[in-house]
Amino acid sequence: xxxxxQIRSKIKSVKGTRRIMSAMKLISAVKLRRAQELLLSFxxxxxxxxxxxxxxxxxxDPERHPLLRRPEQVKRLHIVFMTSDRxxxxxxxxxxxxxxxxYLVTDAKKYEEIKFTFRGRRGRDHFSRNKxxxxxxxxxxxxxxxxxTAEKVASELVSEYVREETDEIILVYNYFRSAxxxxxxxxxxxxIEQWGETKDxxxxxxxxxxxxxxxxxxxxxxxxxxxxxERAIEESLTSEHASRMTAMESATSNAxxxxxxxxxxxxxxxxxxxxxxxxxxxxxxxxxxxGGAD
Numbered sequence: 001x002x003x004x005x006q007i008r009s010k011i012k013s014v015k016g017t018r019r020i021m022s023a024m025k026l027i028s029a030v031k032l033r034r035a036q037e038l039l040l041s042f043x044x045x046x047x048x049x050x051x052x053x054x055x056x057x058x059x060x061d062p063e064r065h066p067l068l069r070r071p072e073q074v075k076r077l078h079i080v081f082m083t084s085d086r087x088x089x090x091x092x093x094x095x096x097x098x099x100x101x102x103y104l105v106t107d108a109k110k111y112e113e114i115k116f117t118f119r120g121r122r123g124r125d126h127f128s129r130n131k132x133x134x135x136x137x138x139x140x141x142x143x144x145x146x147x148x149t150a151e152k153v154a155s156e157l158v159s160e161y162v163r164e165e166t167d168e169i170i171l172v173y174n175y176f177r178s179a180x181x182x183x184x185x186x187x188x189x190x191x192i193e194q195w196g197e198t199k200d201x202x203x204x205x206x207x208x209x210x211x212x213x214x215x216x217x218x219x220x221x222x223x224x225x226x227x228x229x230e231r232a233i234e235e236s237l238t239s240e241h242a243s244r245m246t247a248m249e250s251a252t253s254n255a256x257x258x259x260x261x262x263x264x265x266x267x268x269x270x271x272x273x274x275x276x277x278x279x280x281x282x283x284x285x286x287x288x289x290x291g292g293a294d
Contacts, residue, residue: 002265002269003269004266004269004273007262007266008266010262011259011263014255014258014259014262015255015259018252018255018256018259021251021255022252024088024244024248025248025249025252028241028242028244028245028248031143031241032179032238032241032242034143035143035234035237035238035241038143038238039176039234039238042231042234045227046227046231049224049227050227050228052220053192053220053221053224054192056207056216056217056220057192057193057221059206064213064214064217065217065218065221066161066162067158067161067162067190067192067221067222067224068191068192068217068221069161070191071167071168071191074111074167074168075111075112075113075167076112076113076166076167076168077114077115077167077168077169077170078114078115078116078117078135078157078160078166078168078170079100079114079115079116079169079170079172080116080117080157080169080170080171081116081117081123081127081172081173082119082120082171082172082173082174082232082233083096083097083119083121083123083124083236084120084121084236084240085120085122085140085141086122088244088247089240089247090243090244090247092174092182092239092243092244093120093123095184096123096173096184097122097123097126097127099184100172103186115135116135117135117136117137117138117153117157118136118137118138119137119138119139119153119233119236120138120139120141124139136153136156138153141233141237142237146230146233146234147230149233150229150230150233151226151230153229154222154226155226157189157190157225157229158225167191168188168190168191169188169189170186170187170188170189171185171186171189171228172184172185172186173185173187173232173235173236173239174235174236174239174243175235175239176235176238176239176242178242179242179245179246180242180246182242182243187228189225189229190225192221192224
């Protein structure tokens with residue numbers, strides 16, 4: 001049985017850990033609020049941009065722009081995998097990694113070549129241990145620099161697709177649904193969905209282009225990839241803050257339970273010690289009294 005000093009030392013240690021977890025929960029809550037506001041304001045723009053781009057792609061000949069290319073055989077896949085740099089965020093990273101590993105074993109068997117771009121240390125480090133290396137990896141991404149990173153990633157993906165070095169590009173990340181719920185999604189950004197993949201059988205009406213069709217296509221299609229990557233990074237960052245806040249709240253609650261149990265154990269141990277000391281005193285007094293009587 002642990003001594004009273006050991007129990008009190010453990011209570012002190014748990015209280016220190018609880019203070020750290022509580023502080024991290026508050027920090028994550030502040031970051032979540034900022035990231036959520038940024039994400040919710042960007043979602044309508046991103047959705048509208050995607051809708052316009054797909055409608056335009058349906059009306060254009062694939063020969064007009066390299067990003068409208070439709071590979072006859074999809075053999076080379078490029079996965080942009082988004083995790084976090086740090087831990088202490090619950091199952092945020094482990095769920096992503098586990099589901100992607102399942103995807104690689106099942107659905108990805110049809111590809112002859114798979115490339116990776118990693119955002120975050122956790123995913124990069126895990127797959128590097130499994131001898132899977134990425135084309136690029138990006139770390140240290142936050143709400144202040146994610147736009148520059150999104151632009152760089154999008155530029156590399158566009159160049160790769162235009163050079164026909166890959167046939168399909170998908171983004172794998174956690175979609176932020178609420179502070180308690182994040183859903184892993186596989187989002188194909190290239191090739192762009194075009195006419196023939198929708199349920200509508202009517203012929204789409206073409207637009208009037210200003211200044212020219214080629215200029216609009218070049219500007220819109222290039223920015224489409226950037227907007228989708230930027231949206232995915234925002235979703236991932238917001239989901240990370242939500243997972244970390246939830247995990248730290250759970251850890252704080254667990255620490256409170258441990259402190260209560262240890263405090264109860266300390267009180268029982270102290271009571272046992274007092275009872276033992278009293279029994280020793282009583283027994284000693286009784287022995288002295290009997291000895292004096294004799």
